[in-house]
Amino acid sequence: MRSYRRRRLLVPVLLCAFAVLAARPTAAGRQPGSGTLGDLGLSAEVVRLYEEAAAATQQYEAGRREAEEQRARARRAEELLDRQRRHIAALDEDLGRIARAQYRGSGGLPVAAQMILADSPEDLMRGHHAFSQADLAVNNAIAKSRRAEARLAADEAEAAAQWQVLEQRNSQLAALKAGIERKLEKARSQLQGQADASVAAGACRGAVRLEQPETDLTDAWVAPVETYELSASYGSGGSRWARRHTGQDFAVPIGTPVRAVGAGRVVRVSCGGAFGIEIVLKHEGGYYTQYAHLASVTVDQGEHVSPGQWIGQSGSTGNSTGPHLHFEARITPQTGSAVNPVSWLEERGVSL
Incomplete structure (x- = not known):
């Protein structure tokens, strides 16, 4: 009688264990962006x-x-x-x-x-x-x-x-x-x-959760990097671009923390193509900002970010001739809708 009751308890336990194992993703089935240990x-x-x-x-x-x-x-x-x-x-x-x-x-x-x-x-x-x-x-x-x-x-x-x-x-x-x-x-x-x-693989490794520094920021908008030198500007010409440069470049060393310029939501994290590793944020008012040529990202798609939050680290991926951050302000998340990012930030109280 006791043996029968033990078998009745054992069956649900085994079924739960099989369900958990079946739900765990395999190494081959990881989503792009999930990363590996x-x-x-x-x-x-x-x-x-x-x-x-x-x-x-x-x-x-x-x-x-x-x-x-x-x-x-x-x-x-x-x-x-x-x-x-x-x-x-x-x-x-x-x-x-x-x-x-x-x-x-x-x-x-x-x-x-x-x-x-x-x-x-x-x-x-x-x-x-x-x-x-x-x-x-x-x-x-x-x-x-x-x-x-x-x-x-x-x-x-x-x-x-x-x-x-x-x-x-x-x-x-x-x-x-x-x-x-x-x-x-x-x-x-x-x-x-x-x-x-x-x-090269066309797949992001996933967010690296950097420990955010303690800041006393009270401004709603900030520059995308804390210290920098401005390089290629919006609208400038060059052989590297099909028409005109669509953003503002910040010359910074590889690994420099990149900040969200304002509160928003991550609508794109992608790896590959001319922009290399890039992040696109959506802000209130219908504007978007892009951060390109990164070496790593610290956020995942769908996350909400605050002004000054570290969202990645600068690099030289994609169509890049040296370490820098390519920053754009857009009216859509897609390429081709960029506005002058320097003027856009100045309207929000950020002078570069």
């Missing part, structure tokens, strides 16, 4: 390397500022040394003048000899007074010279120590900078290689 792990590693390089850059900048301050202190010490040298030279000149004055005032005889040869007590007293004054002047000059020489020696030692610290700091900064460049090159190379493979 290996792809996501590599993307996360690239992001980690980029953040590490950014932290190292901050350390380098802090060290560079410290080195500049050390250099300024060393320059001030050198200026003090020059003043001390000039002061000692002046004291030496004073000693020479005192000696010459004594010789001329005694008719060529030392003051002590004049005292011995004095004819009267008055001459003796005058000689003693002259000798005391000359001796005091000489002693004062010698004491000043010795103090100046001591200060000079101390200042020279301090300047040498400061320059030594500066050279050590400069060596450390050079090594740190070289490490930064190696890490950045490695991160960007991995990121771009991964993106090129996606474009």
Whole structure:
């Protein structure tokens, strides 16, 4: 009786297990954009390397500022040394003048000899007074010279120590900078290689969930990248475009975080073609923005985004001659409906 009840319970459990296994997608049946564990792990590693390089850059900048301050202190010490040298030279000149004055005032005889040869007590007293004054002047000059020489020696030692610290700091900064460049090159190379493979396959790997930075943005609209140089502008001509350039290019290194310029919804994430990896957002008012030539995306189609949210990383995929972000403002999600993106952003309070 107990065995029968156990069999009755076992059948539903097995059926549920088969249903779960049947519902799980196989590796061959993944949708484009779902990604694989290996792809996501590599993307996360690239992001980690980029953040590490950014932290190292901050350390380098802090060290560079410290080195500049050390250099300024060393320059001030050198200026003090020059003043001390000039002061000692002046004291030496004073000693020479005192000696010459004594010789001329005694008719060529030392003051002590004049005292011995004095004819009267008055001459003796005058000689003693002259000798005391000359001796005091000489002693004062010698004491000043010795103090100046001591200060000079101390200042020279301090300047040498400061320059030594500066050279050590400069060596450390050079090594740190070289490490930064190696890490950045490695991160960007991995990121771009991964993106090129996606474009060649015509299928996106899926969103890499970057940890969003804490911001205090209060504006409804922002620039698509935080720091940049403007390159090809809207309407410019060139052999790379069939007619005219339809967007504004932002020259930025591979891996630079790309931001949503305003609140909206992701209506397209695609990989392949002239734009390489691209994202299209729909905003209120019927306008769309495009972000092209990316190296990775951090959002999936259908997601809602907020102003300044990281939606991808810049790259050089598709019809691109170098790392940059191609940004467009459109009245439809399709190519061919672009408006001047610089003017469009200016109307929303964003000056490029």
